[in-house]
Amino acid sequence: MTHTVTSEPLLTPAEVASMFRVDPKTVTRWAKQGKLTSIRTLGGHRRYRETEVRGLLGQSDTGSRP
Template identity: 45%
Template sequence: MTTRTPGSSSLVHEAEPLVTVKEVAALLHVSTETVLTWVRTGRLAAIRTPGGHPRFHASQIRSLLRGEPAPTGEGGQE
């Protein structure tokens, strides 16, 4: 089930934990700037908090760690 978070146009899965840029950078052994570049270029899909900060679904990061391609494009990027 999905719901809209108050003050946001992002759809968020209720049971899906969200991961911060810093956490993604640590898990993937890259800098936070690299993660932000991937978001800006559409290489990594992100949702935005009401404050505009990118967040990532934990399942998406687990897929990356398994070597699967990251979902990209407008569908997941808000």
């Protein structure tokens, strides 16, 4: 397993859920479906790239969700 170090801000599932106004479990489901890329921490928690989330958020403003 390869771990990459990124200087890009990462968001928790709760932060992403708040941005989309959905439940955090929905964000996890999107990641499992491949609609959103997740990064796993050493503790096994999911984190999401802020740039990708904001890009998807811009798409959802036009009417489509991930």
